[in-house]
Amino acid sequence: MASTHIMLGVTGSIAAFKACQLVSDWGKRGYETRVAMTAAAQRFVTPLSFASLAHTPVRTAMFPDTADSQDALDAQRLGISHIDDAKWADVLVIAPATADIIAKIAHGIADDYLTSMVLAYEGPKILCPAMNTRMYNNPVTQRNIAACREFGWTIVEPATGRLACQDTGKGKLADLEDIEDAVEQAAESAAASRCGTKTETDQPANDELAGLHVLVTAGPTQEPLDPVRYLTNHSTGKMGYALAQEAQAMGAEVTLVSGPVALDEPDGVHTVHVQTAQEMFDAVHGHFAQADIAIMAAAVGDFRPEHRSEQKIKKAGGVMPPITLVQNPDILAWAGEHKRPDGSQLVCGFAMETQDLLANAQSKLERKHCDMLVANDLNEPGAGFAHDTNRVVILTPDTDKNATAGEDGSTIHAEPQPLMDKRDLAAVILGRLARMRQERLAD
Ligand code: CTP
Numbered sequence: 409m410a411s412t413h414i415m416l417g418v419t420g421s422i423a424a425f426k427a428c429q430l431v432s433d434w435g436k437r438g439y440e441t442r443v444a445m446t447a448a449a450q451r452f453v454t455p456l457s458f459a460s461l462a463h464t465p466v467r468t469a470m471f472p473d474t475a476d477s478q479d480a481l482d483a484q485r486l487g488i489s490h491i492d493d494a495k496w497a498d499v500l501v502i503a504p505a506t507a508d509i510i511a512k513i514a515h516g517i518a519d520d521y522l523t524s525m526v527l528a529y530e531g532p533k534i535l536c537p538a539m540n541t542r543m544y545n546n547p548v549t550q551r552n553i554a555a556c557r558e559f560g561w562t563i564v565e566p567a568t569g570r571l572a573c574q575d576t577g578k579g580k581l582a583d584l585e586d587i588e589d590a591v592e593q594a595a596e597s598a599a600a601s602r603c604g605t606k607t608e609t610d611q612p613a614n615d616e617l618a619g620l621h622v623l624v625t626a627g628p629t630q631e632p633l634d635p636v637r638y639l640t641n642h643s644t645g646k647m648g649y650a651l652a653q654e655a656q657a658m659g660a661e662v663t664l665v666s667g668p669v670a671l672d673e674p675d676g677v678h679t680v681h682v683q684t685a686q687e688m689f690d691a692v693h694g695h696f697a698q699a700d701i702a703i704m705a706a707a708v709g710d711f712r713p714e715h716r717s718e719q720k721i722k723k724a725g726g727v728m729p730p731i732t733l734v735q736n737p738d739i740l741a742w743a744g745e746h747k748r749p750d751g752s753q754l755v756c757g758f759a760m761e762t763q764d765l766l767a768n769a770q771s772k773l774e775r776k777h778c779d780m781l782v783a784n785d786l787n788e789p790g791a792g793f794a795h796d797t798n799r800v801v802i803l804t805p806d807t808d809k810n811a812t813a814g815e816d817g818s819t820i821h822a823e824p825q826p827l828m829d830k831r832d833l834a835a836v837i838l839g840r841l842a843r844m845r846q847e848r849l850a851d
Contacts, residue, residue: 411796412439412595415497415529417522418458420448421504422572423538423581428453430503430584431461439595440796442493443467444522446509455479464789467493467521482789490521492826494528498598499591502526503564504538504581507549513561514552532594536564536587541577564590614835616842618659623699624652625692625706625739627667629685633731634717642793643707645669647758647830651703652677654834658842663699665691667706685709685736692739696746701841703756704740707793712736744777751848754841756780762787766801770820773803779844780804782837799827802840 414434418427424445431441443458444467455466455477465482470490502509502522509523513535518524526533535556543549544566557563564587567580581587626648630638645666652664653674662677665688673679680695682688685708696702711733721729740757747753757778759769762785769783781803788799801824825836 412437412599413496413498414439414441414591414595415493415500415525416441416443416458417500417502417505417509417526418443418445418449418453419502419504419506419509419522420446420452421506421538421581422452423504424449424452426581426584427503428457428461430501430587431458433584433588434591435461435463442496444490444493444525446520446522448506448508450477467525470521470524488827490525491528494525494530497529498531499594500526500529500531500533501536501587501591502534503536503587505535507537507539507543507546507552510535510537510549510552510556513559514555532562532598533560534562534564534587534590534594536582537566537579538581539566539579540571540573541575541579544579545577562590562594614657614839615659616839617655617701620660620700620842620845621698622652622655622660622662622838623665623692623695623702624648624655624662625665625667625688625704625708626652627669628707629667629688629709629736630683631685631709631712631736632683632716633713634719634721636720639709639711639713641707641709643667643669644793645671645706646796647798647834648703648705649674650830650834651705651837652679654831655701655838658835658838660701663695665695665706685712685739689737689739689742692743696743700752700845701754701756701838702743703758703837703841704743705758706739707760708739709736710738738776740778741776747777751851752845754779754845754848756782756837756841759783760786766803766822769801769803770822773805773820780837780841796830797827798830798833800825800833802837804840804844 418424434441441462442464443462445455450468455468458466459479465479467483468477468480512523513526518527553563564582566578567582568578569580570576571579627645628641628643630640632638649671652662656662656676664677664679666679666681668683680691682691714732714734743755747755755778757776759772759781761768765783765785769781773781782800783803784798784800801822804821
């Protein structure tokens with residue numbers, strides 16, 4: 409299931425530092441948080457603090473030249489937009505919320521990233537005021553808070569106590585527990601309404617893959633050294649499982665060949681569990697002939713120990729035994745070479761790179777005879793292992809004018825995708841493959 413998405417707005421109050429704790433707590437609960445800061449908030453806490461806790465650039469300005477922080481530049485480079493953030497969020501929280509942001513929200517003012525995103529946002533929203541008690545009690549602030557309530561905001565009332573300015577009264581940011589409770593309730597109601605809107609009667613059924621067989625590999629492989637140790641990688645299988653689930657939802661008969669992961673078997677999908685690359689190869693070999701689309705999303709170990717010790721390797725003597733590695737079969741390359749010659753079978757690979765993304769991916773697409781290659785850069789925020797989101801470039805062999813020349817003079821079409829939930833990305837990839845197959849067969 410996709411994780412809960414929290415959009416946190418932080419405004420210029422001494423309580424801004426407390427919002428760091430909120431991001432940290434939500435991370436522990438498995439929520440994903442994005443943070444937008446006003447210019448005043450950045451005077452109290454640096455965007456870097458929030459970026460480090462949220463693992464994504466902080467939204468600091470609409471235009472990077474108005475705040476040339478690394479976060480603003482990163483945000484622009486990644487094409488982050490206030491509209492995308494407004495659509496992405498399940499719950500919007502502003503904590504702490506100053507008198508200024510409350511006045512702007514009450515009047516529909518959109519003069520920076522946060523206020524523009526607020527106007528574009530349609531889900532449950534929570535305001536947590538924090539300010540000097542006189543400012544809070546001012547009738548104009550009270551009128552603005554009442555207006556926000558009318559516009560559907562939940563107000564988590566500030567606490568009473570001694571304020572940073574030495575005054576005593578109402579205006580302290582509410583207890584973090586109260587804010588977290590309000591967010592949890594809003595997240596639950598957002599999840600319930602999401603399920604409600606995704607009933608079969610409301611949504612047109614997407615059966616683009618009806619009658620087709622889709623084969624997917626997912627997860628890591630484990631290459632045993634001895635009965636207690638193995639070589640593996642950080643793959644969680646989330647992307648492959650999202651593909652299998654989405655293909656099944658699009659009407660396909662799906663076989664999922666999965667390495668060891670902590671995910672539940674998707675309903676309605678034939679799941680084959682394997683441990684090693686050789687076992688994964690054998691399972692793919694056995695199911696490939698009837699597959700119309702094969703997607704290799706697994707992070708297959710390229711090498712395995714030549715010998716697997718029957719007994720636990722002991723450290724007695726203090727000499728580390730040498731480990732000789734031998735190469736595993738390349739499952740994707742094998743599939744690419746054994747496609748049906750009539751073009752009715754498509755093979756899609758994944759490439760996870762840490763440098764020269766496009767050049768490496770292009771060469772993989774060609775070497776492994778893929779019809780599509782989905783490339784992601786491990787250095788991109790929100791992409792790669794363990795995340796619920798991914799940010800990829802989809803490469804296809806193409807003759808269109810935007811294509812770039814590959815190694816052998818052939819052309820490649822490279823299409824960068826925005827940061828997406830893995831399930832949404834699965835739908836994009838499968839839709840593309842379904843249409844590509846139809847076009848091939850129509851030619
Ligand atoms: N793959 C595979 N079998 C292997 C290795 C990789 O099927 N033994 C598939 C993966 O599932 C993925 C694609 O090949 O779809 C690319 O995997 P990657 O590890 O990025 O590429 P490698 O071929 O291992 O190349 P390199 O190590 O040079 O990056």
